[in-house]
Every structure is written in structure tokens, then in C-alpha cells.
Amino acid sequence: MSKAGEVVLRCRELCKTYVQGDAKVEVLAGVSLDIVAGETVALVGTSGSGKTTLLHLLAGLDDPTAGRVELGGTDPAGISQRARGNLRNRTLGFVYQFHHLLGEFTAEENVAMPLLIRRHPSADAIERARALLERVGLASRARHRPSELSGGERQRAAVARALITRPTCVLADEPTGNLDRRTAESIQQLLIELNEEFGTSLVVATHDVALAGKLGRVLRLVDGGLER
Secondary structure, eight states, X not given: OOOTTOEEEEEEEEEEEEEETXXXXXXXXXXXXXXXTTOEEEEEOOTTSSHHHHHHHHTTSSOOSEEEEEETTBOGGGSOHHHHHHHXXXXXXXXXXXXXXXXXXXXXXXXXXXXXXXXXXXXXXXHHHXXXXXXXXXXXXXXXXXGGSOHHHHHHHHHHHHHTTOOSEEEEXXXXXXXXXXXXXXXXXXXXXXXXXXXXXXXXXXXXXXXXXXSSEEEEEETXXXXX
8 A cells, every 4th residue: 555645656758759651740748747645636638639648658558759657666668568567467457438348257257357367366366356346336246247237337347357456546548438427427436435445546537527526636638738
């Protein structure tokens, strides 16, 4: 568990430029950001403003053109892909607009997957997954496959999966973007409650004004930089 006020995720002068034919498209230009333990942050901006790109860079899923990321004190760009994967699995949880649950596995198996990847004992991993599924209101659906779950239930399972390793930070990319308003509100409330319970930092890229307004800080991406 990280200490209050401790920086768990940091970037400095982060830039990302994509080359498309003869053209260069600068998406991020000198973004600097600190995420401290337990805080909630909304990243907002128009489509194409770089919200998802920034999340991918913070997670070490992509390399910046310039600048530096520190995840648990380590720059993902300076280590091997295997080491990056281990670092992500140890420190981060992810929630996406689309749940990305594996169709051939049950809800409890999907939630347990990050622990199983760590070679955690399977019986304990499943037990912990069941406990989290109960917390997110899916105790009776633990052995159902994703195709047997509603959209809201799938996203609840995805939230449980993101928290199974007790990460220091959860990165969420439009977690309510594919849901109806009532279901979106329930997922919003769940994310906030679990942030308070687990003390896990939460960074959410979203178009959802209602969700952004419930988080501790709102940062807007404009012209490749953060408008504070």
C-alpha cells in the first residue's frame, strides 16, 4: 500500500509524434503530471486530443517520442518488454470502454487472470476473484461466461479484474462510454467507492462530464498539453 501523498505515477515533458506518410502529427507536447496515492483524476478533452495516447504512455504500452515516465520509480522505456509486463501487472490495473473479457472463461476466471499470470496459486486466485465479484454485486454470476452477462455486468467484472492485484493505480479509458446512462452511473459510483475502499489511485480518460465532476481533479488536454 502506498503512503498518502506519495507519487505513484509521474511523467515529465512527455511528447508523442506520429508519422503519417510525409506528415508528422504531434499528439502530445511536453505533458508533465504527478499522480499521488489514493487520488482521483479525470482526463478530459475532445476526440483526438490525446487522452488514450497519454494513458498508453503512462502504462508503458507505448514509448514517448521524448520525455520520461516513472511508474513505481521505474521508466518503462528503459526496460525489456517482459520486465514492462511484470511492472504493469504489479502496479497497474486497467479498465477499458470495451470490457476485454475472454469469452472462453467464466467471470471468476477472467477476474483471477492477472493473478494467474503471476503464477499465483489458482485456488487462492479464484477465491479472491469470487470475493471481489461479490463486492461488485456479481456473486451469483461468478461462473457465467461474458456472453451470459449484461453490458453493465461485464464492466463490473472488468473493474474487479483491474483491482485483483491491489494495484497502486487504475487507468480507465472511457469506462462508461459504451453504457446507457443508468448503468454508467452505477459504474461511476462503483469506481469511486472502490477508490475509497482500496486507496488505489484512479486516472480516468472520459467524455462523461458527470463522471469527471465526481473526481478529485480534472485535467483538460488542449493542443497537446494540459490546461490546468
